[in-house]
Amino acid sequence: MTAQATASSVTVRAGRRFGSLRRIGLHLSIVLILVIWLLPTMGMLVNSFRPAADVSRTGWWTVFSPLASFTLDNYVHVFNQSGLGNAFLNSLFITIPATIIPVTIAAFAAYAFAWMKFPGRNLLFVAVVGLLVVPLQATIVPILNVFRTVGITGSGSGIAQTFPFLSVWLAHTGYGLPFAIYLLRNYMGGLPREVFESASIDGAGAATAFFRLALPMSVPALAALTIFQFLFVWNDLFVAIVYIGAVNGPKLPLTATLANLTNSLGGDWQYLMAAAFISMALPLVVFFAFQRYFVRGITGGAVKG
Numbered sequence: 001m002t003a004q005a006t007a008s009s010v011t012v013r014a015g016r017r018f019g020s021l022r023r024i025g026l027h028l029s030i031v032l033i034l035v036i037w038l039l040p041t042m043g044m045l046v047n048s049f050r051p052a053a054d055v056s057r058t059g060w061w062t063v064f065s066p067l068a069s070f071t072l073d074n075y076v077h078v079f080n081q082s083g084l085g086n087a088f089l090n091s092l093f094i095t096i097p098a099t100i101i102p103v104t105i106a107a108f109a110a111y112a113f114a115w116m117k118f119p120g121r122n123l124l125f126v127a128v129v130g131l132l133v134v135p136l137q138a139t140i141v142p143i144l145n146v147f148r149t150v151g152i153t154g155s156g157s158g159i160a161q162t163f164p165f166l167s168v169w170l171a172h173t174g175y176g177l178p179f180a181i182y183l184l185r186n187y188m189g190g191l192p193r194e195v196f197e198s199a200s201i202d203g204a205g206a207a208t209a210f211f212r213l214a215l216p217m218s219v220p221a222l223a224a225l226t227i228f229q230f231l232f233v234w235n236d237l238f239v240a241i242v243y244i245g246a247v248n249g250p251k252l253p254l255t256a257t258l259a260n261l262t263n264s265l266g267g268d269w270q271y272l273m274a275a276a277f278i279s280m281a282l283p284l285v286v287f288f289a290f291q292r293y294f295v296r297g298i299t300g301g302a303v304k305g
Contacts, residue, residue: 048074048273055270074274078261084275086250087257091234092282094165094253098172098233102180103225105173107218110184111210115196125185131178140242143171153243164251167243175239176229187221188214223290230286234279254279 046060049070054062062068078084112118113125147153152167159166191214199209215222237255244251258275 044273074270078275087254091253095233099229102173102176106180109181113185114188
C-alpha cells in the first residue's frame with residue numbers, strides 16, 4: 001500500500017511538473033509572438049523621435065547605444081507644416097458621431113429583435129445579417145447619387161457647407177449597422193429571460209426594460225462594438241474621399257492627409273513615422289479604455305442568442 005501511495009505521489013508530482021513546463025512554454029511562445037509582432041511598430045516609434053541623419057544612416061536598434069540622440073522636431077514639423085492638426089480635428093468630428101449614431105440605433109434594433117415579438121422579425125433579421133456580405137464598393141454609386149440629389153456631398157450646396165460631414169456620418173452608419181445589430185442582438189438574446197419576465201410582471205414596459213435592464217447588462221458588447229466602429233471609421237480613407245470629395249481638402253480626415261504626406265515628404269521617413277503615430281494615439285487610448293470589456297463582449301456576442 002505504501003509503495004502504491006508513493007508511486008501515485010510521484011506520478012502526481014510529475015504531472016504537475018509537466019503541466020508547469022507546458023504553461024511556461026506557452027507563455028514564452030506568446031511573448032515571442034508579441035515581440036515579433038511589435039518589432040516593426042517599435043521601429044517606427046523609435047525612428048519618429050530620431051534625427052533625419054540618424055534615420056538615413058543607421059537602424060533603429062542603434063538607439064540602445066550611449067551615443068543615440070532623440071528629438072521632438074519631427075512631430076513639431078508635421079504639426080506645423082503639413083496641416084495635420086486640422087486633419088486630426090476633422091477625424092474627430094467624423095469619427096465620434098459616426099460611432100455614436102450606429103451604436104445607438106443598433107442597440108434599439110437589437111433589443112427589438114431579441115425580446116420584442118412582431119411579424120416578420122426573423123425574416124427581417126436574416127435580411128440585416130445578409131447585408132454583411134454586400135461589398136462596400138458595390139453601394140458607392142447608388143448612395144452617392146442619392147446624396148448628390150439631396151445635396152449633402154462635396155461643398156457646393158448649403159447643406160454640405162453647414163454640415164460638411166453629414167454624408168460620411170450617414171454612410172458609416174449604414175455600413176456599420178448590419179454587424180452592430182448582429183453582435184448586439186446575439187448578446188442581448190443571451191441575457192437571462194427571468195429578469196425581463198420579472199420586470200414585465202412588475203409592470204415595466206419595453207422602454208423601461210431596455211434602458212434599465214438590457215443596456216446595463218450589455219455594456220461589454222457595447223464597448224466591444226464601440227471599439228470596432230471607432231477603429232473602422234478612424235482608419236477609413238475610401239469612404240471619406242468619396243463622400244466628402246477629394247478636392248474638399250480642408251474637410252478631409254487624418255488618413256487623407258497621411259496619404260498626401262507619403263507623396264510630398266518622399267524619403268523623409270522620420271516625418272511619416274511621426275505622423276503615423278499621431279494617427280495611432282487616439283485609437284490606442286480608446287482600446288485601452290474599453291479593453292476590459294472587449295473579450296467578454298466579443299465572446300458573448302458570438303455564442304449567445
